[in-house]
Amino acid sequence: MKKYTYTEKKDTRSGFGAGMAELGKSHPNVMALCADLVASLKLDAFIKENPDRFVQCGIAEANMIGVAAGLAIAGYVPYATTFANFGSGRVYDQIRQSVAYSGANVKIAVSHAGLTLGEDGATHQILEDLAMMRSMPEMTVINPCDYNQTKAATIALADHVGPAYLRFGRPVVPVFTDPNQEFVIGKAWMVNEGKDVTIVATGHLVWEAIQAGEILEQEGIDAEIINIHTIKPLDEEAILKSVEKTGCMVNAEEHQLNGGLGDAVCQLLSRKRPTPVEMVGVDNSFGESGTPAQLMEKYGLNAAAIVEKVKQVIARK
Amino acid sequence: MKVEELKTTAAQVRRDIVRMVHGCQSGHPGGSLGCTDLVTALYFHEMKIDESKGADGFLNFSREAKGEDLFFLSNGHISPLFYSVLARRGYFDIKEMATFRKINSRLQGHPATHEHLPGIRIASGSLGQGLSVANGAAYAKKLRKEDRIVYVLMGDGEQQEGQIWEAAQFAPHYKLDNLVAIVDWNKQQIDGSTDKVMDNRDLKAKYEAFGWLTVDLLDGNDMQQVLDALAAAKALLGKGQPVVILMKTEMGAGVDFMMHTHKWHGTAPNDEQLAAALAQLPETLGDY
Ligand SMILES: Cc1ncc(C[n+]2csc(CCOP(=O)(O)OP(=O)(O)O)c2C)c(N)n1
Numbered sequence: 001m002k003k004y005t006y007t008e009k010k011d012t013r014s015g016f017g018a019g020m021a022e023l024g025k026s027h028p029n030v031m032a033l034c035a036d037l038v039a040s041l042k043l044d045a046f047i048k049e050n051p052d053r054f055v056q057c058g059i060a061e062a063n064m065i066g067v068a069a070g071l072a073i074a075g076y077v078p079y080a081t082t083f084a085n086f087g088s089g090r091v092y093d094q095i096r097q098s099v100a101y102s103g104a105n106v107k108i109a110v111s112h113a114g115l116t117l118g119e120d121g122a123t124h125q126i127l128e129d130l131a132m133m134r135s136m137p138e139m140t141v142i143n144p145c146d147y148n149q150t151k152a153a154t155i156a157l158a159d160h161v162g163p164a165y166l167r168f169g170r171p172v173v174p175v176f177t178d179p180n181q182e183f184v185i186g187k188a189w190m191v192n193e194g195k196d197v198t199i200v201a202t203g204h205l206v207w208e209a210i211q212a213g214e215i216l217e218q219e220g221i222d223a224e225i226i227n228i229h230t231i232k233p234l235d236e237e238a239i240l241k242s243v244e245k246t247g248c249m250v251n252a253e254e255h256q257l258n259g260g261l262g263d264a265v266c267q268l269l270s271r272k273r274p275t276p277v278e279m280v281g282v283d284n285s286f287g288e289s290g291t292p293a294q295l296m297e298k299y300g301l302n303a304a305a306i307v308e309k310v311k312q313v314i315a316r317k
Numbered sequence: 318m319k320v321e322e323l324k325t326t327a328a329q330v331r332r333d334i335v336r337m338v339h340g341c342q343s344g345h346p347g348g349s350l351g352c353t354d355l356v357t358a359l360y361f362h363e364m365k366i367d368e369s370k371g372a373d374g375f376l377n378f379s380r381e382a383k384g385e386d387l388f389f390l391s392n393g394h395i396s397p398l399f400y401s402v403l404a405r406r407g408y409f410d411i412k413e414m415a416t417f418r419k420i421n422s423r424l425q426g427h428p429a430t431h432e433h434l435p436g437i438r439i440a441s442g443s444l445g446q447g448l449s450v451a452n453g454a455a456y457a458k459k460l461r462k463e464d465r466i467v468y469v470l471m472g473d474g475e476q477q478e479g480q481i482w483e484a485a486q487f488a489p490h491y492k493l494d495n496l497v498a499i500v501d502w503n504k505q506q507i508d509g510s511t512d513k514v515m516d517n518r519d520l521k522a523k524y525e526a527f528g529w530l531t532v533d534l535l536d537g538n539d540m541q542q543v544l545d546a547l548a549a550a551k552a553l554l555g556k557g558q559p560v561v562i563l564m565k566t567e568m569g570a571g572v573d574f575m576m577h578t579h580k581w582h583g584t585a586p587n588d589e590q591l592a593a594a595l596a597q598l599p600e601t602l603g604d605y
Contacts, residue, residue, distance in 0.1 A: 036474060036507045036514055056508065058477040058515025059444055085443060119343040119418040121426030123393065123442030286431060290420030298420065 001217045002192045004210050006176045012168035012204075013111040015147035017042025019154025020079065024050045027158045029075060033068055035061045035082040040170075041111055043081065061086045062094050068106045069098040077158055078106055084113035084167055088129035099163045100136050107157050109166045113143075114254035115282070115299055116171045116204055116292035125287035131259025133165040134232050140164040140185060141232040143253075143261075145206035147175045149229060152183035160185055167203070169254075171292045174207050186230045188238035194224035197310050198242040198249040202228050202261050204296075205252035205280065211303035216310055223310065231261050236268055243275045248313040252280040252306050254296075276316040278309035318361045324540050326405060327357040329602040331571045332595060333401035333414055336604065339591045341418035344426070347581040348472060349398035351503050351538070351566035356398055358543045359388055359468060360406045363551075376407045378435035386465050387454060389439060391447020392472035392501065393427040394583065400424050403436035404605070411605040445478025447471060448498060452487050455496040455559075466554065470499045474506030477515045482527070488559040489528025496559040497550045498529075501537070503568040505579040521563055530560045537564035538571075572597055 023030040024046045031053045032046050047054045057064035061082055068078040080087065087110035099106045117125050133141045140162060144150040150168050157164050191206065192213055201209035206227045213223045224242050228235065243249055251262035262279040269275045282299050296302045330353050338344040364386035369377045390399050397417060404411045416422035423432040427442025439450050451469035458465055475481065488496055500520060508514045521531050530553045534546035550560045568582065569575025572594045586594055
């Protein structure tokens with residue numbers, strides 16, 4: 001198993017903030033919009049340097065999406081930001097009509113996705129946003145795994161023309177990816193090559209997958225770990241090539257089992273290469289208040305859960 | 318309840334709020350403290366609720382609220398206030414406040430029906446939805462010819478949501494003159510003052526233009542004024558129009574260092590700050 005270590009933990013949303021700060025310097029067309037959550041989205045540096053390219057929209061997300069579309073038509077590259085819940089479900093139709101169907105070059109960049117939002121509880125813990133955004137035609141959907149990857153994705157999106165949904169989170173998590181990585185939208189990252197099982201993970205579950213890989217190694221199971229940061233378009237080739245070798249797969253994501261990365265992968269496999277799959281995700285339930293670690297354990301979204309599913313799927317080969 | 322007694326209750330509620338938020342190191346003390354006098358007055362004085370108790374000694378709670386007045390909290394982030402008032406009113410054990418925002422609790426970060434906490438009729442937390450729900454509840458009371466009142470509390474930052482104005486147009490259209498909305502006009506929200514973030518301008522003129530009757534509550538942290546405003550609102554009901562109370566409050570009211578700023582909208586006090594806050598809030602009814 002390839003060794004991954006970390007020296008610090010940081011929140012992925014700070015990676016977004018750092019990416020925006022760089023874009024503020026390099027991309028004069030990039031703008032930021034926010035709905036009364038500037039500090040949560042880590043936009044302070046961008047706003048300080050580029051006050052004219054920031055639009056405070058107040059607690060009015062539907063309007064914010066429309067304003068972003070209008071700015072995009074004028075040639076700006078607006079990043080519309082809020083919590084994931086209020087940047088997806090709450091404004092789905094606004095995104096659908098004014099952004100995606102209209103081909104407006106709007107980036108929807110959202111924080112506090114998933115259970116790891118913690119104490120605020122289920123009203124804020126969106127676990128359905130990947131499903132919503134994945135089903136939207138022409139939408140690019142990205143869910144990075146750590147600070148560095150989030151920063152790289154934020155920057156890469158500025159040169160990508162078309163609507164995109166960039167989803168990140170609240171808690172501090174290990175920083176383990178290369179700070180100078182090249183982020184290619186739609187291209188999977190091979191975290192570890194192995195032969196017994198393919199683990200496909202996204203977002204906060206990538207670090208858990210690595211932990212799982214180490215546990216499995218001690219038990220003589222050689223896991224291939226692939227990070228799918230771009231849920232859509234899906235890197236089909238990387239997945240198909242991997243299961244050709246391993247013959248089974250486990251998906252892991254901080255999302256409902258319905259409609260997320262797991263579903264995307266299963267759809268691919270059932271069409272192109274039927275393969276036994278087990279899935280780690282939230283199974284048809286809402287979240288609740290608690291610390292991120294407590295919630296990830298209670299809802300079965302950690303390394304231990306991945307290890308268990310790996311054993312189950314290998315038995316089905 | 319008499320004014321003095323209500324003030325005594327409100328003082329304990331304020332203690333509960335600060336202690337709850339400190340206990341889990343998360344939550345929203347500012348708006349909770351600012352709205353304490355109103356929600357205390359509603360539950361301990363103004364609203365008619367079912368006073369019968371179950372075998373466990375707690376108030377019977379029916380989600381349907383037939384024959385009862387009812388209250389919705391639209392700005393759900395001020396949940397600690399709601400939980401304290403419900404517990405102190407007798408819906409559940411005050412000890413349960415210690416579980417606020419912790420795993421496996423019924424006292425979720427934002428109010429939820431999912432865990433069946435008595436007193437909660439709708440989930441809230443995603444802003445801008447409560448007035449619409451109150452519209453439906455008031456409409457139902459009309460359909461059933463039930464002469465009872467529906468109250469709903471909202472934030473002033475929350476007034477920026479478009480859905481508020483869809484709901485504001487509905488209530489007068491259907492002559493929901495059994496509906497009392499209250500806006501917590503504390504002029505603060507997360508990113509700063511509402512004037513700076515997204516100016517609400519003249520809320521009174523807006524609501525009037527939409528067809529509402531308005532009541533000005535100049536100091537929502539003065540219990541007598543709160544009672545007077547609630548009485549004034551009640552006197553305006555039954556005239557074919559809904560009523561909105563525009564309630565000026567101070568975010569963080571009762572704790573000096575939490576006032577005159579938006580900084581305590583959603584920040585938990587540390588141990589030292591807790592002690593400083595509690596020193597200003599008398600323990601009138603016994604801590605949980
Ligand atoms: C739809 C939605 N957008 C954003 C938020 C995040 N949020 C929680 S409270 C808040 C500010 C609310 O301001 P206000 O209504 O004035 O309440 P106060 O700060 O006075 O308590 C925001 C933006 C939310 N809960 N719901």
